Amino acid sequence: MTDKIRKVPDGDPSGPSLSKTSSGTPASLPAGTPYEAIKAIPVRHYGRWVSAVVVVALLAWLIYAFSQGNIIWDTVWGKLFDGTILSGLWSTIVISVASMALGLVLGVLFAVMRLSKNPVTGAVAWLYIWFFRGTPVYVQLLVWFNLSLIFEYINLGPIYKNETVDVMTPFMVALLGLGLNEGAYMAEIVRAGIQSVDEGQTEAAHALGMSQPKTMWRVVLPQAMRVIVPPTGNEFINMLKTSSLVSAVQYTELLRASSNIGNTAGAVMEMLFVASIWYLVLTSVFSVGQYYLERRFARGSTRNLPPTPWQRIKANLTTTKRSEVSA
Template identity: 85%
Template structure:
C-alpha cells in the first residue's frame, strides 16, 4: 500500500502562492523575432522590383497595351472565350457524371465503354483532338443520321462546334475520374441504408451519394474550369475567334505583337482571378457540415493579416 505525500502549505515560500505575502509576478512574454521572414520578404520585393524595372525598360509600347485593353474586338473575343469555356465545361460535366456512373456500374459492357472513352481522350493531346474534328470533312463528306439529320460535314463543323467537341469531350474524360473519386469517397453504408429504405438506384445516387460527394468533386472541378479558360486559347488554331486569336489579329495588323500578347495576358489573369474567388466561395458552401468552423473569407484573411502586422509593429 503506497503512502500518500501531503505538502504543507505553510512550508511554501512567501509570494509563491495566494497565501503568500506578495502576489505572483506577471510573466513577461517576449515574442520570438522571425528575422528570416523579413529577409525573405525583402528579397522577394527586390526581385519583383527588378522584374518590373526590366519590363519598363524594354521595347514595349505600354500606351498601346492600355489603349487596346477595351478594344471592341478584344471584348468580343473575351466573351467568346467565356462562352466556349462555360459550354465546354458544361458538356464535360454532363459526360463526366455519365461515364463515371457507367464505369462504376456492375455491367461489364458499360464499364468497358467508359474505360475506353477515358483512356482515349486522356491519352491524346487536346490540340490533336481539335485538329481531328476540324479536318473531319476529309474522311466524312456528309454527316448522315438517317431520317433524323443529314448535312455536309463542312457546314456542321463550324469553328464553335469544333471547339465545343474538342474541349468538351476531352474535359469529360477528366471529369469522369473526378466524379468517380467523389462517388467512391461516400461510405457504402449510405447506399445500403438508402436501398434498405426502398430507394431506387437512381434516387440513391441523386439524393444521397452525389450531394455528399460534392465536397470532393467541387475543388478539382473548379481547378478544371480555370484550366479550361486557359486551354481555350488552343481553339484559335481551328479559326474560332476567342481572346488570343482576336489579340493576335490586332497584333499582326498593327505591328504590336508583344503588346497584344500582354493585353491577352491581362484578361486571362482577370478571368482566372474572378473565377478563383467564385470557386473559393463554392467550396466554402459545400464544406458546411464537414468542418466545425468554416474557412475564413478572403476579406477576413486580409483583416487578420493586418491585425497581426499591427501587433508585430507595436511589439517591435
C-alpha cells in the first residue's frame, strides 16, 4: 500500500514532498509536480579527527623532546649561513648537477645501445648496467679514489699522459663515482621511456624518410620525456642526498664542511642539524621544479593539467569558506 502524496497549498515554496511506499522506496509523483529541495547532510568522519589528534600529539611530543635535549640551538641558527657551510652547499649543488648531467648523457647512450639490434653494443650496455647497479656507490667511490694503487700513470698514448694521483682529484673521483653509477640507473629509465612510445611512431617517421638517429631525436625522445621526467627528477633529488658520500674521498661538500666545523667547535650534533636543514631546503626547492617540469611534459597526454600548488591552496580555501557558509 502506498501513502498519499502530501498536498501543499498553492504558493508554498517548499512544494509537495515525496512520500514513500511501505517498502521504503519513493512513490512516483504526477507529471509536472515540482520536487522538494534535498537537504544534504555531510557524513561525519570521526576517525579522521581521532587520527589527526593522535598525529598532532605525537608531533608535539617530538618537538618538545628535541627542545628539552642538550642541543645548543643558537649554534645551529648562528652557523646556518656560515661561509664554510655556504661554500660546502655550493659544492654539493655543483657535484650533484654535474654528476646528474653525466649520468643523463650516459643513460641515453647506453639505453639506445641496449635497444640496438647489434648484439655487441647490446651486450656492452647490459654489462655496464649490471656492474654499476650491482655494486654500492660507496665502493665505487673508493675504487676511483685508490686507482693510483693499480695504475701509476694514466697513459692514453700521444693524446694524454699524467700521473693518476694528479688526475684523480677529489672532484674528479666524486664525478666519476656518482656519474657512472647514475648512468646505469638512467639507462633503464630512458629505455623504459623509449619503449613506452608506440612503434607506429617510428614506422611513420621512417616512411617519411627520416633516419634512425633523427627519428630517435625528433620523434621518439620528445614523446618519451613524459615517462622519463618523473623518475629522473626523483633520481636527481636522491643524488643530492647521495652526494654526502663523497666526503669519504676528501671532497668538501655540505656534510664534510659541517663535520669539520662540528669536530673543531665541539658541536657535532648541532652541525649535523645544520646540514640536515640545508638538505631539506635543497630537496624542497628542486621538488617544486620537478613538479612544474612534469606538468609541462604532461601537456597533450592529459585532458586537464594537474593544479599548481597555488591553485590547490586557493581551492582548499574556497572549499573551507563554502563549508563555513553551509554550516
